[in-house]
Amino acid sequence: MSISKTNRLSLVEQVVSQIETLIESGEWEIGSQIPPEMDLIKQFDVSRNTLREAIRSLVYAGLLITKQGKGTFVKSSSALGVAFQRRIQQSSLFETLEVRHALERQGAQLAAIRRDQEDIEKLRFHITACQKAAEAKDIKAYEEADIQLHKSIMCSSHNALLIDLYEHMEDSVHDSIHQLAGMSSDATLHLSIHCNLVEAIIDQDVNRAIDSVNGYIAQFKKFID
């Protein structure tokens, strides 16, 4: 019986791992061009095939992007976003909204428990931005402020994994939401719920925070139908 399933890593996996480290450590900055194949072959001391299989893996995962004739560039430091995007595209907006509901409810609950002074200031800033955009009837600005508000709420949860999941999901979901944005009939209701949510988080009223999230998600579900 083997203690480790696959104790020995293949050369390709080793190269992939090294490149991942280079990206995550920031040694290869996002957006920058990485050395050409021939240089990397010498650097890692592997054949062209091995290197290319490693590069191609990371391209598929969304960490790198290659452009023929130009070079290979660092695109992202996390593979989660691309994978999420692929998966969400296969899901209905309804399903995605329910998962978003799960994350936002938890985020609001934790935010109400753990928000610190810095969080409160950010929340107040963004809810004010929402109000101003609503008064100015600037739908585009309102959407942007709304997204920033939601991200601030999630950040107040102080759970990095939760924040990460939400951010990657947000990227993918935003486009879909945008389509429905025009029909925001009662933005005032939408805004009032958000105000209520922010107040609940600041007051550390967990139940009211959760109820607020349930409220605007329910409102959203009506739109979709």
Add this chain to the structure above:
Amino acid sequence: MSISKTNRLSLVEQVVSQIETLIESGEWEIGSQIPPEMDLIKQFDVSRNTLREAIRSLVYAGLLITKQGKGTFVKSSSALGVAFQRRIQQSSLFETLEVRHALERQGAQLAAIRRDQEDIEKLRFHITACQKAAEAKDIKAYEEADIQLHKSIMCSSHNALLIDLYEHMEDSVHDSIHQLAGMSSDATLHLSIHCNLVEAIIDQDVNRAIDSVNGYIAQFKKFID
């Protein structure tokens, strides 16, 4: 302005796409061995390098797994799991538990709303298995039954994305949970909460289902401290 960013797909990307389709459509069943490289070279009419880069991409994404000397096998139909697991491994058990809380609470809520007769039968089967394992003091069997019960609950939500996320999370969390399993002092309490949860779902009592989830997650958090 380019209508399509990269209108032309590379050969590797085309092969990847075709293989993805074969997997998602079920033509290549999960767990089955795919044709050897030489056959696929003829099938897709590409060189070995091109094919291998495509295969390697899907291996990295977690859809395939290659074993030297044996062959290549279909591991999963979703790339989300691997990316998710990679991210989870960088998180603390506490953070992961809170995200699990988010998913399980939502799963329980939706299950209480949408569970059908088939779901009820599965739930009853697995809760009975839990009880039997508890009576027999068989910790290992209890853990397995517990996992199956939780998966059944999630499946009752009838949200494929939610189920997908939970399943992949479950895999990563299970090991960590296993470490703490020995100290399950009050398994009876744990079991009673689960019974309560299943009853609530069957009775379509949404609030009681949510409270049950909150209950055993809170119990879990105590263990971690």
Add this chain to the structure above:
DNA sequence: ACCTCAAATTTGTAGGATGATTGGTTCATT
């Protein structure tokens, strides 16, 4: 029946050759 070892199968790695794309340079024409 059991063991040994060679052959076949399959993936892993290496290295070379050529094509395709991009960006820049050179140079002749206007």
Add this chain to the structure above:
DNA sequence: AATGAACCAATCATCCTACAAATTTGAGGT
């Protein structure tokens, strides 16, 4: 001098052959 065509260099894309390493299979001998 400005323009544009032709050329060239860098880089990735694809294909090819060859050999190595791991696994399974089966023939052959004990």
